[in-house]
Amino acid sequence: MTAQAPPAVAVPAPRPAEEPTRLDRYRTFTQAVLAKCAGDPGARSALRSGVGKNLDSVPRMHQVIAHLVPQNAPDDTQRAYYAVAAMIAEQARRAPAAAGADDTAPAEEITEPVKSAETDPTGQDSKPGGGRDYGTSLGASFALAVVRSLGHERRMRRGTAESRLNLLCKQGVPGVHRHLPASIRYLRSLDVPVDWARLLQDLIGWQRDSGRITRRWLQDFYRRLLEEERRLRDQGDRQEPEISDGA
16 A cells, blocks of 8 residues: 655744834834934924824924825824824934933934834734833833932922823823823933833824723833832842841
């Protein structure tokens, strides 16, 4: 009897090692905006004119970033791109320092639109090797505003941070766009880092997934505060002088 050959098994094509994640694509957009703001005062002014406004009230912005926004994207998605670009322009320094965690590093200007990837219901980004890259949430930024001290004269009171963060978490799409610029302005006045790409991702997903997004904001906020409390407690324990038993 002739032996039958085993059925062929389909092997999935390997994923390119450098395939960009959704968050990577958002970072490409924010880098382009930062580069434009750093090199073109007129463009920076045009983008800044859109802070807190809706899509139909920002005619000056279109010439600067319309080509970077995914074509045929829903209005909520487009509004997120425009809102983040406007806030970046409002906070962009005229002479940016070396890129750090607070702002996305300026890059060469891009002319291709960011590929739309707003259909992932999980809101997560896969990285090569199976890890996840969530960026830094706004909740973590608010926590940093409360706990940072060395080299910074001003901090945000914990109660103020909680009030502002909880106010944002209770908003629908119009409300979060209305209240967010003031909070970002406050954070940046304290030199607190803002992950623009992560903020863009969260705003894009707000309509569909605000519950999960705000849960993560609040979790990141309180976890960071707890870490600081533990650090200070451990530091106090180490500095406590030893008590002699006497002669």
